[in-house]
Amino acid sequence: MSRKIDAHMHVWKMTRGDYDWLTPDLSGIYRDFGIDDAWGDAAKAGVSGVILVQAAATTAETDYMLSIAANDNRVAGVVGWVDFEALSASENVARLAENSHIVGLRPMIADLPDPDWILRQDLKPAIEAMEAGGLVLDGHAHPDLVPVMSKLADRYPRLQIVLNHGGKPPIESRQLDTWREEIADLARRNNVACKISGLLTEAGAYTDDETIGSVVCHLGACFGPDRLLWGSDWPVLTLVSSYESWMAQSERLFERYFSGHQDGIWGGNAERIYFGRRGV
Numbered sequence: 001m002s003r004k005i006d007a008h009m010h011v012w013k014m015t016r017g018d019y020d021w022l023t024p025d026l027s028g029i030y031r032d033f034g035i036d037d038a039w040g041d042a043a044k045a046g047v048s049g050v051i052l053v054q055a056a057a058t059t060a061e062t063d064y065m066l067s068i069a070a071n072d073n074r075v076a077g078v079v080g081w082v083d084f085e086a087l088s089a090s091e092n093v094a095r096l097a098e099n100s101h102i103v104g105l106r107p108m109i110a111d112l113p114d115p116d117w118i119l120r121q122d123l124k125p126a127i128e129a130m131e132a133g134g135l136v137l138d139g140h141a142h143p144d145l146v147p148v149m150s151k152l153a154d155r156y157p158r159l160q161i162v163l164n165h166g167g168k169p170p171i172e173s174r175q176l177d178t179w180r181e182e183i184a185d186l187a188r189r190n191n192v193a194c195k196i197s198g199l200l201t202e203a204g205a206y207t208d209d210e211t212i213g214s215v216v217c218h219l220g221a222c223f224g225p226d227r228l229l230w231g232s233d234w235p236v237l238t239l240v241s242s243y244e245s246w247m248a249q250s251e252r253l254f255e256r257y258f259s260g261h262q263d264g265i266w267g268g269n270a271e272r273i274y275f276g277r278r279g280v
Helices: 035-044 059-069 089-097 121-133 143-155 177-186 209-223 243-258 262-275
Strands: 004-009 047-053 075-080 102-105 136-139 161-163 192-196 228-230
Touching (some): 004 035, 004 228, 035 047, 035 243, 059 075, 089 102, 089 121, 121 136, 136 143, 143 161, 143 177, 192 262, 209 228, 209 243, 228 243, 243 262
Parallel strands (some): 004 047, 075 102, 136 161
């Protein structure tokens, strides 16, 4: 079995001051979080490495995560952030790609008013620099952005895209038909993979195995087990569940829907998709 990798974890230190979305009303996560806070449950479940994903649209936060990665071998890789609108964007991407800890970038497109922002022509140099540097684009998730990811994948067929959080299916509203259709269309692009993560925060009261399982089953039918990755979305996960509980539920569902093919989802796919392109 390949090593287990948590493909979506956040860390933050409140005094850094650039987590604009993290406000006091999110009282459960409005405090510092480090890898140690999750590691007891993660290690118990067999996780040996994590991919840290940006939570602030600043280069300073990327530098913060890279400083952690340089001193903690539990960090398998970092998905950072670059200002794609900067005149020096392509040079900045290329320079960042020289750091062996960087495996991808995540522009926070779900927080922008224009859903087609990532398709702008002036961003092309930055995206082409990602292609050249072997960096993955993590698709900041929102249901309206799933078809945008399809357009992006068509425009840049050499760009590896990893859709975060299953595209945030509207599980709580039970209005999943459009999501199902758009996910199926997106998955036809071979340069797109998908994280099974962040589902419980979209589910409201519908966190049972049958409901979450129907979403996981659809993702599996569309992407296949070779293009799915598991992530905790910790510590956002703690608003609705625990690391241990989400891991246990994932194990049950993977056994049900992907029996005999779980190794890739638990870590092998992350190794190939994030690290294989980088030679790290």
